Amino acid sequence: MKKLLLLLFITLFITLLSGIQSHVFARGVEQKPAQFISSIFNDSIPKAQVLWLSKADKIIVADILQHKFKLLRIRYWQKITKKNNESVWILNEIGKEKPITIGVNIKNQQIVQLKVLAYRESRGDEVRHSFFTKQFDSAKLTKKNKLDRHIDGITGATLSVRALTKVARLALWLDQKINTQ
Secondary structure, three states: OHHHHHHHHHHHHHHHHHHHHHHHHHOOEOOOHHHHHHHHOOOOOOOEEEEEOOHHHHHHHHHHHOOOOOOOEEEEEEEEOOOOEEEEEEEEEEOOOOEEEEEEEEEOOEEEEEEEEEEOOOOOHHHHOHHHHHHHOOOOEOOOOOEOOOOOOOOOOHHHHHHHHHHHHHHHHHHHHHHOO
């Protein structure tokens, strides 16, 4: 009887522990990409388009990201009106060890919103908050493919800050690319 109770207690403990663990890791998803896209285009979502990258493009992308880029194509959503040219990019970049999913909304070659959609790292998640991401609002790309402003870092989140900065630069470059084709 004691063994049965002990076994029942251990099973219950492990079940509770695994439930807590999955809850902790599930917190990394802030918003699903489809929800982000829908919020930008007010539920009038344009059809997804694909940008194929040439070898020359991949060299520029690798320079921006500071590592080789493996994808051949990138999906994006674009809405063009008389006054605005707006695009949305959902991109992933490694922070320290795991990918960070980032949504970037660009209107008329400047960032309107940069949002962390999924953060999977164990540290540095302060980059998810608006006090940090607001720094990217209205950022533009220079001729040297750099941001036109300095982005303040966060102690303990250096690699995550770099990841978001690289994605901002990449999204602006990609937006420029689709608008000059």
